[in-house]
Amino acid sequence: MLTTITPQTAVRLIFVVALATILGAWIFEYFGYAPCELCLMQRWAYYAAIPLSAILLVTSRASSGLLRSGLIVLSLIWVASMIFGIYHSGVEWAWWPGPTTCTGSGGLSDGLPDLTKPVVMCDKPAIRIFGLSLAGWNAVISAGLALVSTAGLRRQGSSSVSQ
Numbered sequence: 001m002l003t004t005i006t007p008q009t010a011v012r013l014i015f016v017v018a019l020a021t022i023l024g025a026w027i028f029e030y031f032g033y034a035p036c037e038l039c040l041m042q043r044w045a046y047y048a049a050i051p052l053s054a055i056l057l058v059t060s061r062a063s064s065g066l067l068r069s070g071l072i073v074l075s076l077i078w079v080a081s082m083i084f085g086i087y088h089s090g091v092e093w094a095w096w097p098g099p100t101t102c103t104g105s106g107g108l109s110d111g112l113p114d115l116t117k118p119v120v121m122c123d124k125p126a127i128r129i130f131g132l133s134l135a136g137w138n139a140v141i142s143a144g145l146a147l148v149s150t151a152g153l154r155r156q157g158s159s160s161v162s163q
Contacts (some may be wrong), residue, residue, distance in 0.1 A: 007067050008060050010152025014074055014145050015053035021141055022046040028134065033126040037102045038088045042138050045081035049074055049145075071153045078146035085139030092125045092133050 005013075022043060029035055035043075056070040091098035102122035120126075125133030132140070 005148065005151045007064075007071060007152040008057070010071060010148050011053050011056045011060060011067070011074075013148050014049060014078075015057060017141065017145060017148075018046050018049050018053065021138075022050065025134065028127070033134075034120045035126075036120040036122040038084075038091065038098065038122045039120075039134065042081065042084055042088060042135065045077050045084075045142065049077050052077075068153065071149050075146055075149040075153065078142045078149060082139050082142035082146060085135050085137075085142055088122065088135035089133060089139060091123050092135060094123065098122045 025035070025039075025043065025046075052070060052074065056067055056074075060067045087096075088098075090096050099122065102120065125135065127134065129137065
């Protein structure tokens with residue numbers, strides 16, 4: 001399936017899946033699953049990729065070079081997001097330590113906490129769905145979107161100008 005994906009379809013799919021994913025995160029937050037510091041940082045990829053993919057959707061017919069460059073940037077964004085999701089999942093599974101500000105004692109040993117912010121621990125997942133935390137699902141979704149953007153690049157590189 002990924003070998004037949006066009007660059008425009010790849011960008012469209014990235015836009016839809018990324019938008020649905022961030023909306024899902026906001027819905028979980030609305031229903032009381034407060035995000036930790038690392039969860040909020042994982043959203044940066046979505047905040048960059050959604051507008052970028054929207055711009056590419058609008059301009060993709062005009063410039064194949066811009067589309068190719070955009071897909072390269074999207075691939076890099078999703079690979080980085082996947083790595084960050086794996087890192088956060090590893091912190092939750094206690095495979096490696098996380099930042100001291102949101103794990104263990106939550107940075108409380110350094111003095112008084114900032115009482116204006118809720119303390120949400122990065123090493124305690126708010127919810128697990130089919131065994132994966134939301135950080136784990138971010139890694140899976142990001143890996144899938146990296147594959148989609150790479151597939152769009154491969155199709156563009158091997159096809160004719162008539163696309």
